[in-house]
Amino acid sequence: VSFGYENVDPVEKTRRVGAVFSNVAAKYDIMNDAMSGGMHRLWKDRFVSRVKPQPGEAILDMAGGTGDIAFRMADRGAEVVVADINQDMLDVGVERAMQRGIDGLVWSCQNAEQLTYIDKQFDAYTIAFGIRNVTHIDRALAEAYRVLKYGGRFYCLEFSTMTWPGMKEAYDFYSHRLVPQIGKIVAGDEESYRYLIESIRRFPPMPEFERMIRDAGFVRTRVEPIMGGLVAIHSGWKA
Numbered sequence: 001v002s003f004g005y006e007n008v009d010p011v012e013k014t015r016r017v018g019a020v021f022s023n024v025a026a027k028y029d030i031m032n033d034a035m036s037g038g039m040h041r042l043w044k045d046r047f048v049s050r051v052k053p054q055p056g057e058a059i060l061d062m063a064g065g066t067g068d069i070a071f072r073m074a075d076r077g078a079e080v081v082v083a084d085i086n087q088d089m090l091d092v093g094v095e096r097a098m099q100r101g102i103d104g105l106v107w108s109c110q111n112a113e114q115l116t117y118i119d120k121q122f123d124a125y126t127i128a129f130g131i132r133n134v135t136h137i138d139r140a141l142a143e144a145y146r147v148l149k150y151g152g153r154f155y156c157l158e159f160s161t162m163t164w165p166g167m168k169e170a171y172d173f174y175s176h177r178l179v180p181q182i183g184k185i186v187a188g189d190e191e192s193y194r195y196l197i198e199s200i201r202r203f204p205p206m207p208e209f210e211r212m213i214r215d216a217g218f219v220r221t222r223v224e225p226i227m228g229g230l231v232a233i234h235s236g237w238k239a
């Protein structure tokens, strides 16, 4: 499997992704604003408005990191479990929740590829900017399907493939040249951001990822490109 420009074995990939997020955890929120000019907030708002969390619904926010998606869903009354493979990211999230006076969230350290939950527990499964870091995406999708109830919804927010002519070059320049520099200046970590950008480039294009979601068993799959596919919302339904 690939880690940035290198090919590594799956265990090594999982370890290195772990190291990347441990390195960036403390500066993660500030870096999101720096790199996206604050736009990630709008993408996340739009994402959660598509998920339409209902009061009392059980939602698993996978790769939930420092809680951005979970906080928005809890705001609407959903009962959210934030699960992430990286305890350092979760620790920052718990701290943020305390500062904001948000309680009632459950924080759980686990791997998206092998969840500890029994079948058919959740009304919705969300994963934002997480799935491209997972070593075996098909296993994570199979697990999402397994833990959802019938009628449950799957929602994924992820960087995708910019399709606007002319913008692609500008975006490539920005992401490959400038983002690692921003990472160096703001977070003192160029390498982690090199990996994060390269993992975007290697992520399957929208039709292919939609097919993977269908292959996992989901029906009524949909793709909503945002900003010409810079980011995309993929969704599906467990019938």
Ligand code: SAM
Pocket (backbone or CB within 6 Å): 017, 021, 062, 063, 064, 065, 066, 067, 068, 069, 083, 084, 085, 086, 089, 110, 111, 112, 113, 127, 128, 129, 130, 131, 133, 134, 135
């Ligand atoms: N969802 C949050 C957000 O939108 O701000 C965090 C996104 S962050 C870019 C990606 C997260 O995916 C990290 O917290 C990382 O630890 C987590 N992650 C990577 N591989 C994972 C896996 N196999 N299982 C669970 N979480 C994983």
